[in-house]
Amino acid sequence: MKALEDKISTKLSKVSKNFDIFNMKVKELDTKVDTKIQQLIDNDNRKRNLIVTGIPPQENESLNDLIKALSSKLGYESSPECRVYRYKGRENNNERPIVIQFSTEFHKQDFFTRYKKIAKTLNLGMFAGFKGKNSRIYLQHDFIKTQYHINKFAIKMLREKKIISTRIIQGFVYVKVSSNDDFKPFETVKDLENAIAIIVN
Known part of the structure; x- marks a missing residue:
């Protein structure tokens, strides 16, 4: 009987732990969504x-x-x-x-x-x-903070001839990384760095 109780207790503990992890991930996702919505609102006010x-x-x-x-x-x-x-x-x-x-x-x-x-x-x-x-x-x-840094980095890359061109569309920075690419936006400077690295390599 004691062994069964211990087994049930262990499983309940695992379920509780998994539930806590799930709640944490939901909260993280909610925070990311809220941040993205606020960025879109802020950008719309500045574009x-x-x-x-x-x-x-x-x-x-x-x-x-x-x-x-x-x-x-x-x-x-x-x-x-x-x-x-x-x-x-x-x-x-x-x-x-x-x-x-x-x-x-x-x-x-x-x-x-x-x-x-x-x-x-x-x-x-x-x-x-x-x-x-x-x-x-x-x-x-008048960029929002993330777009300001992306634009600053894109201009640097343009001067170093590591990208083809940039455009500003509705407040967002669009970058044409190579002659075969279309203009596209990037979420972060790191995303743009990775796209350039793929072309260079």
Whole structure:
């Protein structure tokens, strides 16, 4: 009788342990799903944005006037429809980028394409209140954290000629690793590294 009880107890212990492992895996999966959903929501909020850096805040500044001046330099007769604001930060913080939120992703991409054609000619002195200032200003996509790192790595690989090209589609970085590949997104930098390693080897 004692042997039977011990056997039953051992089996129940194993079942309990397996159940705990199952619960742990379910919780891990729930966390991954929640994280992915949050990333998609965050990305959807950012995919129409461009970030402008290199323009320090001024007292009583008009961000709309800044964007009008920038749009004019990019060849627009009038500024594209957009909302403009600075990232919140501490008072007197000169590192608060400007966010341009366009009405559509198409308008954002057109603006960025025009910027890339003359990027090296744009400097702070083109804006009212900054006459004589020759420091560069920069535009970049408003990526979520994971896509920012993937894009940074992809640009490095592009310069080293280890990939063919990159595209930004709805806020995600798509990479054409080899001439025989289609453009495709990657979840992590490691995934992109592995794809490049396969081609190299």
